[in-house]
Amino acid sequence: xxxxxxxxxxxxxxxxxxxxxxxxxxxxxxTGDLLRAxxxxxxxxxxxxxxxxxxxxxVSDDIMLDILEERLGAGDVANGFILDGYPRTLAQADALxxxxxxxxxxxDAVVEMQVPHEAIVARTRKRFEAEGRSDDNxxxxxxxxxxxxxxxxxxxxxxxxxGELETVDGVGTLSEVCGRILAVLPSTRNNKATA
Ligand code: AMP
Numbered sequence: 344x345x346x347x348x349x350x351x352x353x354x355x356x357x358x359x360x361x362x363x364x365x366x367x368x369x370x371x372x373x374t375g376d377l378l379r380a381x382x383x384x385x386x387x388x389x390x391x392x393x394x395x396x397x398x399x400x401x402v403s404d405d406i407m408l409d410i411l412e413e414r415l416g417a418g419d420v421a422n423g424f425i426l427d428g429y430p431r432t433l434a435q436a437d438a439l440x441x442x443x444x445x446x447x448x449x450x451d452a453v454v455e456m457q458v459p460h461e462a463i464v465a466r467t468r469k470r471f472e473a474e475g476r477s478d479d480n481x482x483x484x485x486x487x488x489x490x491x492x493x494x495x496x497x498x499x500x501x502x503x504x505x506g507e508l509e510t511v512d513g514v515g516t517l518s519e520v521c522g523r524i525l526a527v528l529p530s531t532r533n534n535k536a537t538a
Contacts, residue, residue, distance in 0.1 A: 344367045344369055344422075344423040344425075344451050344452070344528065344530060345369075345423045345424060345426075345443070345448055345449070345450050345451045345452075346363070346367070346369075346423070346424070346425045346426065346450070346451060346452050346453075346454065346528065347426045347429075347430070347439075347450060347452070347453045347454070347502075348360055348425060348426065348427050348454055348456060348524075349453060349454070349455045349456070349495070349498065349499055349502075350455060350456035350457070350458065350513060351458065351463055351487075351488060351491045351495075352463065352467060352484060352487045352488065352491060353458070353462075353463040353464075353466040353467040353470070353479075353484070354456045354457070354458040354463065354513050355456055355458065355466070355513050355520060356373075356427045356428065356456060357371075357373055357375070357376075357427055357428075358517060359456065359513075359517075359520055359521055359524060360373065360425045360427040362517060362521045363425050363521065363524065363525075364425060366521065366525060367423070367425065367528075368422070369420070369422055369423040369424050369425060370419050370420060370424055370425070371424075371425045371427060372411075372414055372415075372420075372424050372425065372426050372427065372429075373427040373428050374407060374410060374411065374426075374427070374428040374429040375427075375428045377410050377414060378392045378396060378402060378410070379396075382396070388406065388410075391406075392406070396477075396478050397477050397478060397483065398483070398486070399478055399483040399484070399485075399486030399487040399489075399490060400486070400490060401431055401432065401490060401494060404432055404434045404435055404438065407429065407431075407435060408435070408438045408442070411429055411438075411439070411442070412442060415442065415446065423448075423451070426439075430498050431491075431494060431495045431498065432494045432495070432498065433494075433497055433498055433501060435498070436498050436501050436502075450507070451528070451529055451530070452507075452509060452527070452528050452529060453502045453507050453508050453509065454508075454509045454510070454511060454524055454527060454528075455499050455502075455508055455509070455510040455511070456511055456513035456520070456524075457510055457511070457512060457513055458513040458514055459514070460488070462514060463484070463488065464481070464484065467479045467481075467484045468481060468484075509527035509528075511523040511524055511527060
């Protein structure tokens with residue numbers, strides 16, 4: 344299963360991807376986590392990315408494609424992956440399509456998680472208090488939501504127009520939302536319909 348999860352910051356993509364990783368037995372690839380690991384390791388890339396992330400902006404498409412290409416080259420993605428946080432721009436959506444075409448591994452599903460604005464603000468505030476992620480401070484979250492509306496919403500439209508998008512309500516318990524996602528995936532749809 345090659346799945347892309349799309350949603351605004353704080354929509355629960357990471358939480359669901361963690362859960363789906365065991366449900367679907369494919370790795371969760373979070374470009375945000377890959378960047379945070381580079382920041383933690385204080386690599387040149389990490390130092391550059393930190394400034395951009397703390398400003399709530401997007402790291403450049405070129406850098407992101409390099410990171411993704413390297414990650415998709417690892418052996419553990421042979422049976423698929425759950426991509427969380429990529430693509431975030433139309434250029435990234437194009438790059439992903441070309442990369443997967445070259446690898447002969449087209450996407451099976453793109454799932455959008457919809458969560459109302461107020462719930463996102465509340466969730467990220469809670470995460471800020473619990474985990475101290477610097478880009479979860481309320482001002483940066485506002486910026487990240489603007490960036491989502493400007494740069495990532497067109498990606499959602501791109502998949503919708505191609506008839507490749509499934510949208511689920513992202514409000515509910517972990518299990519409820521996970522069940523909704525599983526119900527729209529091609530290979531699990533039938534199982535879930537009779538579960
Ligand atoms: P996330 O954990 O997915 O919310 O990502 C945290 C931050 O990492 C984002 O606000 C961006 O600054 C950066 N980032 C993660 N994925 C991407 C991407 N695909 N393109 C550009 N920047 C990204």
